[in-house]
Amino acid sequence: MKNRYGRKNGRYVFPVVVLVMLLAFSFVFALLTGAERISLHDVFSSGSDTDFSRIILLNLRLPRAVLAALAGVLLAGAGAAFQLFFRNPLAEPGIMGISSGAALGAVAAGVFSMTPVLGGTVSPVNAGAFCGALAAGVLVSALGGRRSGPSSTVALLLCGTALGTLYSALTSIILLLREKELHAMYVWMLGSFNGRGWDELSFIALPAALAVILLLVCAVPLDLLAGGERTAASLGVEVNRLRVLVMAAGALAVSAAVCAGGTIGFVGLIAPHMVRRIYGAKSRALIPLSMAAGAVLMLLSDTLARTIAAPAEIPVGVITSLLGAPFFISLIFSDRGLRNGY
Amino acid sequence: MGCTLMRNGKICGRESLYRLLTVICIFTFFPVLSLTAADSSVDAKAINTTALQAFKSKHAERIVSLSPAATEILCAVGAFSQIAARTDFCDYPAEVKMLSSVGGFDGKTLSIEKIISYKPDLVYATHGMHDYLVNTLRSYGIQVYISDASFVKDVLTEIADMGSITGHEAEAAAVRNHITSVLDAVNAKIQGLAALSVYWEVWNSPYMSAGKDSFLNDLVTRAGGSNIFADINQAYPVVSEETIIARKPDVILIPDTESVTPQSVKTRAGWSTIPAVRSGRIIRINSDVTARPGPRISDAVLLLAKAVHPEISFDGIK
Numbered sequence: 001m002k003n004r005y006g007r008k009n010g011r012y013v014f015p016v017v018v019l020v021m022l023l024a025f026s027f028v029f030a031l032l033t034g035a036e037r038i039s040l041h042d043v044f045s046s047g048s049d050t051d052f053s054r055i056i057l058l059n060l061r062l063p064r065a066v067l068a069a070l071a072g073v074l075l076a077g078a079g080a081a082f083q084l085f086f087r088n089p090l091a092e093p094g095i096m097g098i099s100s101g102a103a104l105g106a107v108a109a110g111v112f113s114m115t116p117v118l119g120g121t122v123s124p125v126n127a128g129a130f131c132g133a134l135a136a137g138v139l140v141s142a143l144g145g146r147r148s149g150p151s152s153t154v155a156l157l158l159c160g161t162a163l164g165t166l167y168s169a170l171t172s173i174i175l176l177l178r179e180k181e182l183h184a185m186y187v188w189m190l191g192s193f194n195g196r197g198w199d200e201l202s203f204i205a206l207p208a209a210l211a212v213i214l215l216l217v218c219a220v221p222l223d224l225l226a227g228g229e230r231t232a233a234s235l236g237v238e239v240n241r242l243r244v245l246v247m248a249a250g251a252l253a254v255s256a257a258v259c260a261g262g263t264i265g266f267v268g269l270i271a272p273h274m275v276r277r278i279y280g281a282k283s284r285a286l287i288p289l290s291m292a293a294g295a296v297l298m299l300l301s302d303t304l305a306r307t308i309a310a311p312a313e314i315p316v317g318v319i320t321s322l323l324g325a326p327f328f329i330s331l332i333f334s335d336r337g338l339r340n341g342y
Numbered sequence: 343m344g345c346t347l348m349r350n351g352k353i354c355g356r357e358s359l360y361r362l363l364t365v366i367c368i369f370t371f372f373p374v375l376s377l378t379a380a381d382s383s384v385d386a387k388a389i390n391t392t393a394l395q396a397f398k399s400k401h402a403e404r405i406v407s408l409s410p411a412a413t414e415i416l417c418a419v420g421a422f423s424q425i426a427a428r429t430d431f432c433d434y435p436a437e438v439k440m441l442s443s444v445g446g447f448d449g450k451t452l453s454i455e456k457i458i459s460y461k462p463d464l465v466y467a468t469h470g471m472h473d474y475l476v477n478t479l480r481s482y483g484i485q486v487y488i489s490d491a492s493f494v495k496d497v498l499t500e501i502a503d504m505g506s507i508t509g510h511e512a513e514a515a516a517v518r519n520h521i522t523s524v525l526d527a528v529n530a531k532i533q534g535l536a537a538l539s540v541y542w543e544v545w546n547s548p549y550m551s552a553g554k555d556s557f558l559n560d561l562v563t564r565a566g567g568s569n570i571f572a573d574i575n576q577a578y579p580v581v582s583e584e585t586i587i588a589r590k591p592d593v594i595l596i597p598d599t600e601s602v603t604p605q606s607v608k609t610r611a612g613w614s615t616i617p618a619v620r621s622g623r624i625i626r627i628n629s630d631v632t633a634r635p636g637p638r639i640s641d642a643v644l645l646l647a648k649a650v651h652p653e654i655s656f657d658g659i660k
Contacts, residue, residue: 035582052615056584059612110601123547124601176446184545187580194548194580197611311585312574313548 015279019292023069026299030065031057033303035310063197067260068302068316069295070201070208071193072267074253076294077215079268080275080287084222085246086153092269093254095157096247097164098136099265102258104167104174105132107185111178125188126200130207130259136167137251141244156243191264191317193302204256211256214249215287218242223284264317266324267294267301277331297324384473386488393464393485394503401509402464402485406444406457412466412489413438414636415501418517421508426460434630434638454478464507491635492577493560494525494643501637517637524640525564527659528647532566538650540567541591541618546602548580557635565646567593587612593650594618598626625649 032040038053075093082091093099109128140163144156175182221242225232233239257264271294275286301319308314404426407413413432416425422437427444429452444456454475457465465479469490476486487507491497498518505514540562544550552558553574562569570589571581594616596602604624613619627649632642648656 034584036584036588052588055587055612055615060583060587063611125547183578184550187545187548187550192548192580195546195583199611306582311571311582312553312576312579313582315548315580 015289016292019289019296022296023292023299026296026303027065027069030068030299030303031061033307034061035306035313059197063201064193064302065299067196067201068193068298070204071257071260071264072271072294072296072298073291074208074211074257074294075264075268076271076290076297077212077287078250078253078257079294080272080290081215081218081222081246082250082268083272084226084286085218085243086157087226088157089273090269091157093250093257094164094263094265094268096137096140096160096250097162097167098133098140098160098251098254099258099263100164100167100171101136101139102129102133102254103189103263104171105129105135106188106258106262107171107174107181108132110185110188111174111181123195125185126196126259127203129262130204130255132167133255133258134251136163137247137255139163141247141251144243144247152240153243156247187315188262190315191262191320192305192313192315193261194306194313196260200260204259207252208256211249211253212291214245215253215291218246218249219284219287222246222287261298261302261316264298264320266317266320266328267297270324270328271297273328274331277334384469384476384488386469386490389476389480390487390503393487394506396485397464397507402507404460404462405464405466405508406460406462407432407466408444408452408472409466409468409489409634410434410630411491411634411636412468414634414638415497415504416466416508418513418637419501419505419508419510420513421504421510424508426462427457458482458484466504489635492555492557494521494557494564494639497635497637497639498522500635521637521640524659525643528565528643528656531654531656531659532647532651535566535651535654537566537568538592539570539589540593540595540650541570541586541589542595543602543607544578544597549583549586550578551581551586553577553579558632561632561639561642561646562595562650564643565650567646567650583612587616590615590617592617592621592623594624595627595646595649596624597629623649623652 034056036056038056040053042051042053043057079092082093082096083089085091106125106129109131110125140156140160143159143163144152175185221232221237224235224237225239225242254268272286272290274297275289275293279285279289297320298316301323302316304323305314305316305319401424403424405416405421405424406427407416407425408429410429410432413425413428414434416422417435417438425438425441428438428441430443430446432438432441432443442460444460445452452472452475457475457479462484464485464487465475466487466489467476469488472488476488479486487503489500491500498521501514501517501521505511505517542552542558542562544552544558551571551574552562552569553576554572555575556577559569559572563572570586570591571579574581594607596604596607604622604626607613607624608619608622618624627645631638631645644656644659
């Protein structure tokens, strides 16, 4: 059966099945591997809440795996939406200045020792990152929204980049003035799910859910926008409203993701491109497929980050960039990538 | 990808494989190379030997101290009047606040002009963060001494060096004797006691602790504790939360900041099985005393010994 774009609906069945299987595999893999050995037998048979294996699995690995998967979903979903909206292959959460805003919020909260949020359960640094990202998203939307017409998306993109640079400069100033925290904050900025658990998860659950729903809602109008703003407008898409929607979804998604894992680079950029190159997917499927791919990437990277130097850990952002960049470049030059229009 | 052998009559498989390998090599080795290159620019030992030679007959009279620990060492050996300037972070002993400051601590926030404006004959720097100032200062004929203390014994050497550079050998020897006697007295008290396992939390998001090559590891060992992350080579590694729980520390040391409290450590999910959490031995440590490789290391060891072994009295030691 063909839909009105002349594409077969059945086209995505196979990739979706493969991705879901990969996702399930990486999730289970993340639960079963770690710095310490745990016994699955103890987890299910003891029933005691003080059993070591049970604590490790249920209190540490499970929330961390969920957080990593969720951060992957959010960053990749936001990346895909930004790329579609700006029709720019370089668009990603970082380019809108939202990640830099998150870093600024985190550093400000960490350095000026703000009072812990939610009775001290969520680290002020992570809560500060959430607020910083959200504020950056609102500010860039407000500034970019002052222009209307075809140039407005370009204005938004440029504003985002400029603001991002501004936030980075402010972050550097704070860090240089308060050098004691320099190393710790530097490590935070590299991105890590270490030290995050159920508290962070419950803190971001609502914004994350809202972001995922909004991103999926954006998928259809973004698909129409692929034909150009004029064409989309003639098909009934209100570009200005869509911009608000995309920005709100993106800002919420990135805020939740940085609260979960710090500023993790590259996943938001490469997950949508991977999906596009491997599946040749267009926008309606691009957002959900990118979300799944982002989750797989993040879960595998975090598992590697936790285990490769155990009992020490490596920042997950280092892994996503170190492995992601060469894979990404090889994909661009691969036959498959060439066939899919690059 | 890369598995299609023929496209447009051209063999592509091997070519794209090479391309992939080249790309992987570049991305893997570039960061590794830049990491190793950053470390080897300054030879601290040779520079310090030169400084010691230079001040053999004529002692240093105008010293710019670039770290709180350096300032503490200079004051301890009685060279307060020979300090020309300090940093904003130098706050101990209290009289150093009367001295003028050259600014921050990190080399990148310090102005070479400002340092030179004090016409120093010696700049007392720290290995790593001040490396890039060293060659410039020396090219102006200013001697540099580079502090590189990873262990307590390095601090003792440094105190002796400063004694000879400033002409206060006797005072330096007294300071060294005091430190050694306190360390020996603590050591005598903890003799025969089982070493308690200690988790030193440097930071909590992510969890960072002290590894084998850290000053903190040496302090804990001398205070009769055994650092649970002494098997990690890095000085301040990010550590696995699973391993913290698995290694069951008897004592948890946390920094005395507002963001972490003994109460917040107790409520962390999954930490209730840790002996230190059950017995409530989560102790805040003044990081100024423990983080500075200066003359107060004996105070730090004593402070830690009291934390690790509350059952014995260290009253006689001062």
